[in-house]
Amino acid sequence: MLGELGLSASALEEEIYGILLGRTSATTTDIAQAVGESADAVLEALLALRDRNLVTRVPNIADPSTSSGHRLGDGAAPGLDEGASWSVTPPDVAFGPAVGQLRSELLRAETALSSLVQTYHRRRPAAPEFFELWEGKQAQAQRLFELERSATRSIWVFQTGGNVVAPVPLTFTEPRARPLPPPPPPTPSSPSGDEQNVSVPTGTDISYRVIVDTAFLTEPSAVRALDERLTEGHDVRVVDQQLIKLAIADESIAMMQVDTDTSVTFREPFVRLATELFHATWRRSRPYLREGTDLSSGDRLVLQLMLSGLTDEAMAKQLGTSSRTVQRRLRAMMDVAEVSSRVQLGWYAMRNNWV
Structure with a gap:
């Protein structure tokens, strides 16, 4: 903990x-x-x-100097007896500054990476072997499909909200053994959109690591999409800070959203910045759902959504139930943990591997 x-x-x-x-x-x-x-x-x-x-x-009401309690050890501080x-x-007081510092460091790393990519491309337009720009929804979808299909070992992904190229409900549309055909090539009149999440099934031997943020968890059908990822054997983790849209294939090529209409792919040596960012974020993330606990899968999901900062109404919408039901389930878990607040429930859950 x-x-x-x-x-x-x-x-x-x-x-x-x-x-x-x-x-x-x-x-x-x-x-x-x-x-x-x-x-x-x-x-x-x-x-x-x-x-x-x-x-x-x-502080004890009685004067420690008059206490009859046994003093602990020769080096114990005055007044620190067994009855002390x-x-x-309060955790927010003790840990708030440190957590805020970690969040600021990750944000600075993401900002520096985005700035570096944009600056380098503008100053070095004659270096397509390092960077390529993809503008518009169709162009981004095509390149994203190619990126995932080219992977032979691993796909690492940041998933966040605002999914236009690959809406969350369509993240998995076919079994992995039956890959989808690529989307049609871009045309001059094709509408623009954001670079989005990896969405096309590939071979079963590809190792997936997926990190999602709170914005993704509020997307329609996000819970169902993540359940399908877990079924496919993907490692899914959660962070509280806002993520950029990023996909990395085999640690050798990455695709990142630059702005709302443009994505960029980049290779060595610059892809190392993206992999380092992913590693740092993965270390600070937590499992989406941890198996082998005493909780039901439904309770684990409610707890995970609560820890991600969703309101009772947002949790109920994801689960297809009512806010009152969500509150009852959280109250029942608090009773099991013998705690009186949701903050304490979160700490108990972390300490006992509930999440």
């Missing part, structure tokens, strides 16, 4: 933090009994968490 946020923490620190996350407060003695460790070891872990502003000591109570610093 803490490691996924970029923090180095021992297994004991992780366990203690998880216990405090679900309680208003707990004493050192209570925590030691819960984790089955000595009070000295628990205090050492608590002090390490306190130094990183993850937990705080709740501890509580978790």
Whole structure:
């Protein structure tokens, strides 16, 4: 849990933090009994968490100097006895700045990549071996089909909202064993549109990694399309920050949206920028649906949509149900986790591999 946020923490620190996350407060003695460790070891872990502003000591009403409690260890700080109570610093206060910094770094990387591609193409128009522009919906759809059909090992994709070239409900229209024919070639009068998601089935030996954002999850039929991807054996993960439209084939050629009417394909050495961006985003993403949990597939989906920031109304629309039903399912999961808020439910889910 803490490691996924970029923090180095021992297994004991992780366990203690998880216990405090679900309680208003707990004493050192209570925590030691819960984790089955000595009070000295628990205090050492608590002090390490306190130094990183993850937990705080709740002041006792009685003067610590008059307490009859046993002092912990020769090096224990004054007043930190077994009866001392501890509580978790609100997660948004403790982690908000760090998560914001990660989001800013990814945004800067995406902006730098887009700027580099545009600047290089404008200054070096005589280098088609590195870059090619594709304008209009038909031209982009044709090149996207060719990109995916050319892959022999892997396809990596960022999927976001605004799907015009390949609407989400049509992402899978035929079994993978029966590839679709390419779309018709572009014509001067063809309408323009955005470069969109990889959408044409290919051979079953291609490894797919797909990262989606909240904007994609609000698209019509997004849940059904992702379920079909999982059925096809694709690795699907989710991030909270906005993604660009990007597809990478075999780590050797990439296609990226430049603006609302234009896409660009680029090769080595510039495709390395796209692959590094994909790797960085993949490391910070979370599984779309994790198998092997105690939750039903329906509950896992509700939880994933909640973690992605969708409103109750948006979740209900994706699931084809009512907001009240969504709220009841989340309340039931909160009861199982013995937590009182959706924030705590999210932390419990991460710690217990629910998502």
